Amino acid sequence: MKFLVADDSSTMRRIIVNSLNALGHTDIVEAEDGAEALKNTTGVDFILTDWNMPNMDGLTFVKAVREKDKKTPIVMITTEAAKDDVITAIKNGVTNYIVKPFTMDTLKAKLEKIIK
C-alpha cells in the first residue's frame, strides 16, 4: 500500500512516517505543502494531510483531489478541531480526522484502525 504524507513540518512528517513504518508500511511519499502533494497523488492508496500549510493548504488540496478521485481515503491530521472546521473538512471529502497534539502511541493506534 502506498501512502502520501503532506505536512509543512518536517518533524510532523517524521513522526507520521515513523508511525507508518512501525505498522509495517514503507512505501511513502512526502510533500511539504498541498501543491507538492497534488503533484504526487499518482498510484497513492492512502493520503494523510495537514491543514495549515503554505502555498496550498490541506483543504484546498483535498478539494482538488476530490474533483477527480472520490475514493482514496484522506486522513486530515491537524490542530484545527473546532466543530465547524471538522464539518467543513468532511463535507469536502476528508474521510478521517486526527487531531494534533498526540502521543506517538495514540497516532499509531489511530492509523492502524483507519488503515484496516
Added chain:
Amino acid sequence: MDIKLINPFISSTITVLQTTAQLDAERGKLFMKTEDSHKSDISGVIGVMGKFVGSISISFPKNIALKVVSNMLGGMEIEGIDDSVKDAIGEVANMVAGAAKTKLAGIGYSYTLSIPTVICGDGHHLSFPKGIQSIVMPFNIKDMGDFYLEVALKMLKE
C-alpha cells in the same frame, strides 16, 4: 485584552508539551511584557486573525528546546539548534495556537492561524508593534528552567 482569552493558550501549552514531549510544565504568574522582562534562545511565533489580531509566541531556552524536540522524536539525540529543532518549535507553536483555537471558537472567538515563524538567537527578545500589549505566562519545567508563552492580541473594532 480580556484575560479569558489567555487561559486557552495556557492550558494548550501544558497539553501540547505533555502530549508530544512528555514534559510537565508548571505555570507561573502572568506579567506584562517589558523591554527587558525575559529573554530566550528560540521562539515559535504564530500570527492570528479574527475578532482580534496579533500573535502567539512560545520561547524556550536552548536546553528545554532540545529536550522538547528530542522527546517529540522518540528520544533522538539532538546536539544543537538545527533546522529540525527550528521546525519542531514552529510546529509546537502551531499546535498551541491550534488547540487554543478550538477552545476559543467554542466561546465565539474564531480566528485563522498563520504559518509558523521561528526566531533564533541566544538571549533574544521579541518585539511587537506599538499598541499591542503582550502578556507573558512563564512556565517551569522541573530541573530544566523556565520558558515563556506570549500572547499579544488586539481586539478589532466591530
